[in-house]
Amino acid sequence: MDSSPDSLIGYDFEFSHRLRFLSWPEPIVRVQSLAESNLTTLPDRYIKPPSQRPQTTTTNHKPEAATINIPVIDLDSLFSGNEEDKERISEACREFGFFQVINHGVRPELMDAAREAWKSFFNLPVEAKEVYSNSPRTYEGYGSRLGVEKGAILDWNDYYYLHFLPLFLKDFNKWPSLPSNIREVVDEYGEELVKLGERLMRLLSSNLGLKEEQLQEAFGGEDVGACMRVNYYPKCPRPELALGLSPHSDPGGITILLPDDQVVGLQVRxxxxxxxxxxxxxxxxxxxxxxxxxxxxxxxxxxxxRVIVNSQKERVSLAFFYNPKSDIPIQPLQQLVSPTNPPIYPPMTFDQYRLFIRTQGPRGKSHVESHISSR
Structure with a gap:
């Protein structure tokens, strides 16, 4: 199936038109290849300015359970009506924007199989991976940078990006064929995470005092988007100077992350x-x-x-994005605005919105803040 931007029925014309001209500004260098060349110093292109460097490095790559520090939500308990869990997830959404979920309904064996399949992919010879090399027009495939700014300071990671929904974007030919089970495992994994995304949307909606289906309807009902970015963070010779992923907020709806539970890396502000x-x-x-x-x-x-990197261990994580339909305007829901609490944001489609990160890469929360209405 042709998934070039001009063939995507329903996609925003301006978004498609501007993507048509995007290309990488410089030759792509695979971070994994740099890491495997036994570097003792870090190339300048990956050294962050002093103000952006992590303050500490991670030497203990296996975390201690006692130091868990974002809210943990038991979905079984919550759906059974546990008021403490309802309050906990409400506080997490308002204060952190992050939480962990247990008893979420996805089989542990499937989670492990998906992670192991992607580890095997990134351990393939570079020639086998380059077949799937991507471009900033769609980001679909094997990549090593975000944004098209020439001379930008880059992040210490490689990744693979692929689509699940809408179905006309789902093209198995653009998914890896090795290891031999990866397409089957990832397809099942994606189906399960779409279901989990739907459950989470109902929770978020009811905790806002809305009908359970209201956020889902605002996303386009059944016509939502879903995609996945698999992140590979190689060992880094100078982790105190680099970042695996620069500070950013995710432009989409809900991100469901399967982390590496043996190697810490994610940091939340x-x-x-x-x-x-x-x-x-x-x-x-x-x-x-x-x-x-x-x-x-x-x-x-x-x-x-953001993501910090490690000098001793590589790390693989799977970020699944549950997003609005690309061409419908997203704006504050009417039930949540009033004369004393007017809408903060003007309408904008998700396609228009995500063009920012497609072109400029991760930039903190600058886009959502620049989107605030002037009043």
Whole structure:
């Protein structure tokens, strides 16, 4: 199936037109290849300015459970009516924008199989991976940078990006064929995470005092978008100078992250502090994206986060994005605005919104903040 931007029925014309001219500004260098060349110093292109460098490095790559520090939500308990869990998830959405979920309904064996399949992919010879090399027009495939700014300071990661929904974007030919089970495993994994995304949307909606289906309807009902970015963070010779992923808030709806539970890396900004998240085994880390913040009129928060890297261990994580339909306007829901609490954000389609990160790469929360209405 042709998935070039001009063939995507229903996609915003301006978005498609501007993507047509995007290309990488410089030759792509695979970070994994750099890491495997036994570097003792870090190339200048990956050295962050002093103000952006992590303050500490991670030497203990296996986290201690006692230091878990974002809310943990038991979905079974919550759906059974546990009031403490309802309050906990409500506080997490308003204060952190992040929480972990356990008893979420996705089989642990499937989670492990998906992670292991992607580890096997990234361990293939580089020639086998280059077949799937991507471009900034869609980001679909094997990549090593975000944004098209020439001379930008880059992040220490490679990734693979693919689509699940809408179905006309789902093209198995653009998914890896090796290891031999990867397409089957990833397809089943995606189906399960779409279901989990739907459950989470009902929870978020009811906790705003809305009907359970209201946020889902604002996303386009059954016509939502879903995609996945698999992140590979190689060992880094100077982790105190680099970041695996620069600070940003996710532009979409809900992100469901399957982290590496043996190697910490995700950090969440809470006030003026970067909190290092220590993941529970077989839990998902959920974070709210900018579209949820906009729909809730900033009652819910999308939080800035980043990824630190490790000199001793590589790390693989799977980020699943549950997003609005690309061409419908997203704006604060009428039930959440009033004369004393007017809408903060003007309408904008998700396609228009995400063009910012497609072209400029991760830039903190600058886009959602620049989107605030002037009044």
């Amino acid at each position: 809470h006030g003026d502090t970067w909190i290092t998240v220590n993941p529970l085994r077989h839990a998902f880390i959920v974070n709210l994206g900018d579209q949820i913040q906009i729909l809730s009129n900033s009652i819910y928060k999308s939080s800035e986060h």
